[in-house]
Amino acid sequence: MKRVHVEVSGLVQGVFFRDSCRREAQSRQVSGWVRNTRGGTVEAEFEGEDAEVDALVAWCRSGPPHASVQRVDTSDVPTTGSTGFEIR
Template identity: 50%
Template sequence: MGAVNPRESIVRRRAVVTGMVQGVGFRWSAREQAHRLGVTGWARNRVDGSVEVEVEGEPASVERMVAWLRSGPPGSAVDDVRVSDAQPDGDDAFRIRQTE
């Protein structure tokens, strides 16, 4: 067996979080949680009131971040999280982006 390519163990997920998720510090809390979990990506508000998040990293850490998105920070009220696969793009940090 050959060596495992480290990039093969990196996954990226895109999540659209709906509910009371704007104006409650959701993106900033997501950035703190991402830092704790060692994942990269970004979060931004969408004009429809949802928050869009992309998370990249080791599969277990990405899944922990997605699980966190399902509850969110105190003061938020998550109704739904739609998750899809995305292509890893090598982000080096987790950033807050401008509204789409």
């Protein structure tokens, strides 16, 4: 089990990134949250089995079809035991 904080830069707002991310997370049984930032990035935290979290981070490197991801920054954070996935 692990939890990571992710910040995705590029054309990632207004392209259904958050909703697509939520669907991807739910399909992988990953919990956490995703939100837009005022700076134009998308920020998220993912918690779950290592391989599933890694797969979701890998998905963030391309995102949904209309996104143009330039950069994905990740950092490990302590697990919280969260359940479910929400768009904030």
